Amino acid sequence: MHPLRTFGPVLGAGVALALLAACSGGSQLAPGSALPGGNGPLSQARAVPAARPGPGWLSAEAAAGTALLYVADQFNQRVAIYSQFGKNPAPIGQITDAIGGPDGLFVDKKGTLYVCNFGTATVTEYPKGQTTHSKTLTGAGSPKYVVVGVDGTVYVSNFNASANGQVLEYANGSTTPTTTIPFQTYPAGLALDKLNRLYVAYNAPTVNDIEVLRFLPGKTTGKNLGIHITGGSAGGATIDSSGNLLIDNQGLPGVEVFPPGATQPSQLITGFNLAYQIALNHRNNHLYISDPFAPSVNEVTYPGAKPINTITNSLSAAFGVATSPDGPY
Numbered sequence: 001m002h003p004l005r006t007f008g009p010v011l012g013a014g015v016a017l018a019l020l021a022a023c024s025g026g027s028q029l030a031p032g033s034a035l036p037g038g039n040g041p042l043s044q045a046r047a048v049p050a051a052r053p054g055p056g057w058l059s060a061e062a063a064a065g066t067a068l069l070y071v072a073d074q075f076n077q078r079v080a081i082y083s084q085f086g087k088n089p090a091p092i093g094q095i096t097d098a099i100g101g102p103d104g105l106f107v108d109k110k111g112t113l114y115v116c117n118f119g120t121a122t123v124t125e126y127p128k129g130q131t132t133h134s135k136t137l138t139g140a141g142s143p144k145y146v147v148v149g150v151d152g153t154v155y156v157s158n159f160n161a162s163a164n165g166q167v168l169e170y171a172n173g174s175t176t177p178t179t180t181i182p183f184q185t186y187p188a189g190l191a192l193d194k195l196n197r198l199y200v201a202y203n204a205p206t207v208n209d210i211e212v213l214r215f216l217p218g219k220t221t222g223k224n225l226g227i228h229i230t231g232g233s234a235g236g237a238t239i240d241s242s243g244n245l246l247i248d249n250q251g252l253p254g255v256e257v258f259p260p261g262a263t264q265p266s267q268l269i270t271g272f273n274l275a276y277q278i279a280l281n282h283r284n285n286h287l288y289i290s291d292p293f294a295p296s297v298n299e300v301t302y303p304g305a306k307p308i309n310t311i312t313n314s315l316s317a318a319f320g321v322a323t324s325p326d327g328p329y
Helices: 060-064
Strands: 005-007 068-073 078-083 093-095 102-107 113-117 122-126 135-137 143-148 154-158 166-170 179-182 187-192 198-203 209-215 234-239 245-249 254-258 267-269 278-280 286-291 296-301 307-311 321-324
Touching (some): 068 286, 078 102, 102 143, 122 143, 245 278
Parallel strands (some): 005 267
Antiparallel strands (some): 187 198, 234 245, 286 296
């Protein structure tokens, strides 16, 4: 077993983020949050209006697509775009077209941005340097996180009001689900490795811990990796260039790092009030952690976990976070 390295104070367990069911009148509830030291999600959450029209814009820097950071600014109904450089930079662009309750984000090898629209049951795609969507994936339920394989398959975790969720697969080019993987609870963070194997972090329904299933390409039955994270709630996930699996444990709150084959973390990255989604930069030496209600995106060195930057400029919420170019699998 690898030695455990802990960076930053470990805050109280029991902090959880949950995406709640839709409210009446066509609005969608925003993900709720437990108070620090609490025992689950808040019973009420802010209502997120349905998608609204609005002007998208890009600076020349954002249009070039060099070292960008995307943030799902849910309460402003947009994806805000920042440079990865500078202290608490101002936005250099935003996407509002077809956005409705933006949640998890992902950028593929071509620089295409994928947005989970929790408020409209869709995932929308935005080619590199564009603010207008090129494709809409429908039937996504309550989409929370998304990743895209090297073969073009899109994987979406459908929260489904926290019960009997699914991982939905969209074959390359399809705009409707082509495969459904059922769960007894809700699947959360998704990640793909260099072999295009899918990792799904989820809260097990019987023992109430975070576990991980790994799926071979094209398979609907996964292998349980033997990871058991107690006292937490699964958030986003990613894999670094060395094959380490990073899981956002919203109950920590922070990030747990699992080397290949390990069932215990080699490192805890903590010191955050809340943690929702994570993203590595292309060089894998910076890690971004979103905090929805601060709202902020915290940037730390990786793997050193030294705080570098906190982005709060112009944000009303910070759910999904993604980098462009993406971090290598």
